[in-house]
Amino acid sequence: MIKLVEVQKSFGSQVVLDRLTLEVPPGKITAVIGPSGEGKSVLLKHMIGLLQPDAGKVFVEGEDITVMRRWELNRVRERFGMLFQNAALFDSxxxxxxxxxxxxxKTKLSRPEIDAKVHEALEHVGLRGVDRKFPDELSGGMKKRVGLARALLLNPRIILFDEPTTGLDPIICRAIHQLIKDTHSRFGFTAVIVSHEIPEIFDISDYVAMLYRGRIIEMGTPEEIQRSDHPVVKQFISGSLEGPIHFV
Incomplete structure (x- = not known):
């Protein structure tokens, strides 16, 4: 479904992605974990073509998006939905x-058709009756639900989640994770989730990829990752201060 091959990306002298290779299984939930500042959001932006690699290839459903013209890339992006950290709602x-x-x-639907689809999407995420509210009247968890409803609206084949539970309390965090799992079960899209929520993210993921120093150093099922002998993986998922990862 999504495949990155030897992707290189630097900003100035800082190497963010270092010959990174990753294959995202279709129809599954893949979590990308790793320390802050390791380039997880940069990785997502390469998947959808918001950033171009300095070298390497990015394939979406077999098509190399790194060589596409803008109109071709826009066509591929129509297969994606995205939920940003702050839900990216329009305040006005x-x-x-x-x-x-x-x-x-993006569509030529009539007003009644749009109304019906919006209300259906809001019901899917448990937000019936809030359609007239504005973002500043919503809790953090409700904003994420609105963002997910919008991401689902065009029936995307792929949804990218950039730290969807950032800033939420543990109960709301668990509710959002369960909502992602439930909507995935219902619609069957391919999902990539960037997350720091360890071990909670293991409960909803089919696969977990660990990003460290610009590369995917290990990928497997949640059970395999939790049994990993790799010192970086072991330290990160345990939260230990002792190990190869140095905290400033």
Whole structure:
């Protein structure tokens, strides 16, 4: 579904992705974990073509997006949904208007059809009756649900989640994880989740990839990752201060 081959990316003298190779299994939930500042969000942006690698290839459903022209890349992006850290809602728009936005921009549906799809999407994420509220009237967890409803609206084959539970308390964090798992079971999309929520992310993931110093140093099922003998993986998932990862 998504495959990165020998991807290299630097910003100035800082190497962020260092000949990184990763294959995301189709129809599964893959979590990308690793210390802060290791380039996990940069990795997601390469998957959807928001960043171009300095070297290497990125394939989406067999197509090399690194050689595409803008109109071709836009066509591929239509297969994606994305949930950002802050949900990326428009403050001046109501919940309904935020969720309806991609339908109004990218389809020729009638107003009644748009209304029906928006209300259905909000019901999927447990937000019936909030369509007239504005983002500043919502809790952090509700904003994430609105963002997920919008991401689901065009029936994407792939959804990228960039730290979807950042800033949420443990109960809301668990609720968002369960919502992701439930919507994945219902719609069957391929999901890539960047997360620091250890060990909670293991409960909803089919596969886990560990990013460290610009490379995927290990990938496997949650059970395999938790049994890993790799010293970096062991230290990170245990939260130990002792080990090869140095904290400033």
């Amino acid at each position: 728009m109501s919940v309904f208007e935020n969720v309806a936005f991609p339908l109004e921009e």
